[in-house]
Amino acid sequence: MYKTFELCPAGELSPYKTFECGQCFRWNALGEQDYLGVASGRAARVFLSGETACVECGEDDIGFWRAYLDMDADYAAARESVMRGAYLTDCAECGAGIRILRQDKWEALCSFIISQCNNIPRIKSIVEKLCALFGEPFETPWGVKYSFPAAERVALLEEPELAPLRAGYRAAYIINAARAVASGDMDLDAAAAMDGDAARRYLKGLSGVGDKVANCAVLFGLHRLDAFPVDVWIKRALREHMPPGFDPKSLGEYAGLAQQYMFFAEREKSAGRWR
DNA sequence: GAACAGGCAACTC
């Protein structure tokens, strides 16, 4: 039985900003501030109803979705802590309502391996095909959805079986990572227990995982909010708006949240939706 | 048709 639950005031969770800030690939807009997504073999709709953010989900799953949406964290305080200087303050205002999702470790790692040298629509299409071909189907009020396939499942595949994904040279990286995770050579639970830097170095032991992908996996998969992935958007933003030699680590335990605010703000700006 | 893209790895010097 699916039910609608109230989560928090709209100011603390913007579905649009949270699902369009580049952290996840399995959420799609049904309307403005109304998103349908899949995580850990469950589906939910997250939307605003007046001044309240709500989730529609299986009645037994509300605990899962509250955790996934990081509802126990105080984003007002975290946001305040990264408002250092005019530029970061602007970004934090633009991104207010972004929450860092608590995504599955393997799904985040695999998704960001796929992300390299790809744009978001194409990443989403590759991930969707991976799920449709190798994930488990399940019924939802919105039709049949597919879970993200476990590493153990992907580990059994050979490269030609991934050809329909059109993932190109990333296919070998995906299978290699799946085998490492499934065999325990890459222990993501152990990585979660390490400090952020150690986890990043550990993940870089996988082929196809460099600094950017490792930082994304640490931030979004291990929920280490101090990780600060630098992609071309962030590189440009740092160059144009921050003093030379600025060290993102100086932003403290929520540096990764600041990164998401910057990323979202820069993309809104380039789309002409902000400043 | 060539250049490029939210990156990595292997190779060069």
Added chain:
DNA sequence: GAGTTGCCTGTT
């Protein structure tokens, strides 16, 4: 250790 190049594919 800094710089260059190939890699699949889809888009411009």
